[in-house]
Amino acid sequence: MGVGEFITSKLDHAVGWARKYSIFQYPFITACCGMEYMGVACSHYDIDRFGAGFPRFTPRQSDVLFVVGTISHKMAPVLKTIYEQMCEPKWVVAFGVCTCTGGFYDNYSTVQGIDTVIPVDLYIPGCPPRPESVLDGLMLLQEKIQNQKQEILPKAKWRETQSSVSRLL
Amino acid sequence: MSPEQQNNAQAQLPQVDGERPALGRLHQQFPEAILASHSYRGDDTISVAGDSLLPIMQFLRETPELSFETLMDLTAVDYLKMGKSPRFEVVYHLYSLTHNHRLRVKVPLPEDLPEVDSLTSLWKIADWYEREVWDMFGIKFRGHPDLRRLLMYEEFEGHPLRKDYPKSRRQPIVAQRT
Amino acid sequence: MRVKSETVTETMMLNMGPSHPAMHGVIRIILELDGENVVDSDIEIGYLHRAFEKEAENATYNQVFPYTDRLNYVSPVINNVGYALAVEKLLGIEVTERCKYIRVIMSEISRICDHLTCVGASAMELGAMTAFLYMIKAREFLWELLEQVTGARLTIAYCRVGGVKADLPENFEQEVTERFVEVRKVLNEVHGLLTKNRIFVDRVDGVGVISKEDAISFAFTGPMLRACGIPYDVRRNHPYLTYDQIDFDVPTETTGDCYARYLVRMEEMEQSMRIVEQALRKMPEGPTNVDHAGRIMQPSEMVDAAKVGKTRDMKLVQLELSPNLEGSERQQHQQVNALAKNVVLPAKEDTYGNIEGLMNHFMLIMEGWGIRPPVGEVYQAVEGANGELGFYIVSDGTDKPYRVRVRPPCFAFTAAIPTMIKGGMVADVVPTFGSINMIAGELDR
Ligand code: SF4
Numbered sequence: 001m002g003v004g005e006f007i008t009s010k011l012d013h014a015v016g017w018a019r020k021y022s023i024f025q026y027p028f029i030t031a032c033c034g035m036e037y038m039g040v041a042c043s044h045y046d047i048d049r050f051g052a053g054f055p056r057f058t059p060r061q062s063d064v065l066f067v068v069g070t071i072s073h074k075m076a077p078v079l080k081t082i083y084e085q086m087c088e089p090k091w092v093v094a095f096g097v098c099t100c101t102g103g104f105y106d107n108y109s110t111v112q113g114i115d116t117v118i119p120v121d122l123y124i125p126g127c128p129p130r131p132e133s134v135l136d137g138l139m140l141l142q143e144k145i146q147n148q149k150q151e152i153l154p155k156a157k158w159r160e161t162q163s164s165v166s167r168l169l
Numbered sequence: 170m171s172p173e174q175q176n177n178a179q180a181q182l183p184q185v186d187g188e189r190p191a192l193g194r195l196h197q198q199f200p201e202a203i204l205a206s207h208s209y210r211g212d213d214t215i216s217v218a219g220d221s222l223l224p225i226m227q228f229l230r231e232t233p234e235l236s237f238e239t240l241m242d243l244t245a246v247d248y249l250k251m252g253k254s255p256r257f258e259v260v261y262h263l264y265s266l267t268h269n270h271r272l273r274v275k276v277p278l279p280e281d282l283p284e285v286d287s288l289t290s291l292w293k294i295a296d297w298y299e300r301e302v303w304d305m306f307g308i309k310f311r312g313h314p315d316l317r318r319l320l321m322y323e324e325f326e327g328h329p330l331r332k333d334y335p336k337s338r339r340q341p342i343v344a345q346r347t
Numbered sequence: 348m349r350v351k352s353e354t355v356t357e358t359m360m361l362n363m364g365p366s367h368p369a370m371h372g373v374i375r376i377i378l379e380l381d382g383e384n385v386v387d388s389d390i391e392i393g394y395l396h397r398a399f400e401k402e403a404e405n406a407t408y409n410q411v412f413p414y415t416d417r418l419n420y421v422s423p424v425i426n427n428v429g430y431a432l433a434v435e436k437l438l439g440i441e442v443t444e445r446c447k448y449i450r451v452i453m454s455e456i457s458r459i460c461d462h463l464t465c466v467g468a469s470a471m472e473l474g475a476m477t478a479f480l481y482m483i484k485a486r487e488f489l490w491e492l493l494e495q496v497t498g499a500r501l502t503i504a505y506c507r508v509g510g511v512k513a514d515l516p517e518n519f520e521q522e523v524t525e526r527f528v529e530v531r532k533v534l535n536e537v538h539g540l541l542t543k544n545r546i547f548v549d550r551v552d553g554v555g556v557i558s559k560e561d562a563i564s565f566a567f568t569g570p571m572l573r574a575c576g577i578p579y580d581v582r583r584n585h586p587y588l589t590y591d592q593i594d595f596d597v598p599t600e601t602t603g604d605c606y607a608r609y610l611v612r613m614e615e616m617e618q619s620m621r622i623v624e625q626a627l628r629k630m631p632e633g634p635t636n637v638d639h640a641g642r643i644m645q646p647s648e649m650v651d652a653a654k655v656g657k658t659r660d661m662k663l664v665q666l667e668l669s670p671n672l673e674g675s676e677r678q679q680h681q682q683v684n685a686l687a688k689n690v691v692l693p694a695k696e697d698t699y700g701n702i703e704g705l706m707n708h709f710m711l712i713m714e715g716w717g718i719r720p721p722v723g724e725v726y727q728a729v730e731g732a733n734g735e736l737g738f739y740i741v742s743d744g745t746d747k748p749y750r751v752r753v754r755p756p757c758f759a760f761t762a763a764i765p766t767m768i769k770g771g772m773v774a775d776v777v778p779t780f781g782s783i784n785m786i787a788g789e790l791d792r
Pocket residue numbers: 031032033068069070095096097098099103126127128129417502
């Protein structure tokens with residue numbers, strides 16, 4: 001392994017470590033799973049232990065989109081807009097079986113899994129998932145964030161983006 | 170609440186005994202418009218002709234012995250698969266706070282002209298209920314101020330609770346990823 | 348300086364929702380504002396339309412229960428009970444006395460959960476995070492209680508047509524007493540935190556007012572109507588189950604604003620606890636754990652014996668069932684289910700142990716057989732956490748309901764939002780919306 005490679009992989013590791021413990025989540029709550037989400041977020045199960053205790057209620061400040069509850073075809077465009085408003089790097093968690101596959105709602109109004117609308121990183125099945133499985137899912141997500149290739153823009157690319165932004169402004 | 174207040178509350182809402190005061194009065198007043206009446210499992214029901222719905226409802230609401238002040242529910246049933254004719258029935262559930270009794274009023278509507286008078290002039294809640302029935306069954310309400318879809322989106326075609334609408338015919342508005 | 352008369356002002360349109368931080372429900376409010384005052388508004392709903400009514404038409408009578416759980420998902424048992432009562436009314440059967448009390452107990456515990464969530468969430472939206480955390484803690488205690496009985500926390504599908512899934516576990520009464528001590532503590536704390544808190548009272552007092560006449564015209568029911576001073580409560584006016592044998596108050600207020608609704612909900616939780624305590628005392632004796640034959644047998648042994656035709660004494664033998672089926676053993680099964688073989692599934696010992704039980708089970712599960720009520724229609728109302736929850740069921744004589752219609756209580760409140768917020772400030776929309784406790788699953792079905 002060359003020195004450069006060593007440094008990038010260590011940097012990757014460090015950035016991943018930082019990212020996985022500062023998950024700013026956007027809870028996109030629509031249905032029954034939201035009640036269980038409240039249970040997880042409150043003091044009894046306390047997801048703050050995983051560095052994810054701080055919901056941001058604006059997509060532009062958050063890293064992880066928690067899609068909690070059934071998505072209907074009327075709601076799908078809203079979900080898509082919100083996903084597009086989030087900044088990179090971003091992850092999506094499908095919370096509950098409705099978001100994974102449509103669950104037991106197989107009818108004219110429900111989306112059969114949100115992965116038909118936006119890409120999904122982690123599926124937490126259950127109707128609703130128990131808080132324990134949500135915590136388990138969260139740890140899996142952390143693992144994924146830690147192990148993935150971190151997108152850190154190289155300097156040249158960074159400048160390019162900057163100038164294109166200032167051109168726009 | 171003190172016990173006295175509670176007694177008052179009960180005095181305001183006396184229990185009606187087994188008689189059917191609503192049906193008798195109505196038969197006298199509108200002999201022609203009442204198509205049928207029955208009382209299945211204790212639920213009083215009348216079927217009325219569509220064109221006299223508005224006066225009947227007004228009568229039910231304003232007569233002191235009846236005083237059905239609340240339109241508890243408004244819905245429709247599509248009898249296509251049961252082979253009943255006419256095909257649709259709009260169902261109103263009325264409740265009287267004063268006398269503590271209930272009444273179900275049904276209006277049969279033919280398939281080719283599913284239209285009935287709107288009750289928005291009598292009850293404010295009728296606005297949304299009627300929009301929902303229009304959305305789900307495609308039944309029109311004459312005189313409704315703003316008959317739009319309520320639950321489905323504007324792009325949606327058809328009326329999903331009709332029996333001939335397939336259960337899983339989807340009409341997505343965003344492109345589906347594969 | 349006087350403002351010139353030709354100064355033109357314009358109203359501004361503001362969109363709230365459908366995914367808005369200060370609203371725990373998917374609904375879109377389009378406001379027309381003049382400065383900070385709401386001139387007019389329009390409501391768009393349907394973002395959580397999941398076609399409950401269409402799904403119910405395609406399921407057998409017992410299969411509808413899981414769907415009813417997801418109507419008002421904060422108090423699922425009440426929906427279960429309402430639907431079960433409607434089907435039972437259609438069939439003309441009555442459940443046992445013990446089962447009625449169990450249903451009352453479970454409904455009231457659910458109602459407390461619902462009010463805790465409603466009050467907590469609406470307080471949180473006004474910035475009172477502490478109250479929310481406390482109330483969710485109390486709800487967690489009750490959910491654990493529900494879990495002991497039903498095996499699930501939230502979507503529990505506890506009722507069946509003609510009975511309930513399983514009897515109450517041992518020590519239930521003691522558990523309830525212990526947990527109610529905790530809940531009462533939380534309620535006291537919340538009273539201390541909110542009821543006389545200047546900041547909270549200023550935000551809710553006189554806000555979102557609705558007059559009595561409007562409330563009736565909008566078909567309000569439940570806590571919202573009682574906050575206007577009309578003591579209408581289905582439990583009192585049309586008693587179902589055993590509510591007529593239980594002593595409880597129907598709290599009312601007169602002002603019809605958000606503060607009145609808060610007070611009514613807080614008092615109702617106390618009344619619900621009273622109901623549960625009385626029901627536990629009045630409930631007829633629990634299961635008798637006497638074994639007729641005095642012999643305990645493993646299910647496999649029993650099946651083996653049945654295979655060679657030794658079923659003569661089977662009805663007398665108590666089987667050891669898997670822990671998942673706890674509470675639905677034969678003796679308990681008889682306590683909590685109606686005596687109607689054409690409706691209620693046999694006890695699991697019978698299904699596994701003898702041919703009659705197996706056939707009975709099979710007949711009820713098989714497509715096209717099952718529970719087949721006579722042709723007809725019924726409307727049954729129960730007091731949901733938000734008000735009158737009605738089920739209107741039309742049967743065509745087959746094993747699937749022809750039409751199931753739910754009368755969702757919060758539909759009326761949501762339709763009245765424009766009336767309630769008109770003339771107020773933008774900031775008043777949030778407490779008003781919080782106080783109506785809109786549950787999207789029930790509103791959009
Ligand atoms: S997965 Fe189950 S609990 Fe969650 S939103 Fe869907 S139906 Fe509700």
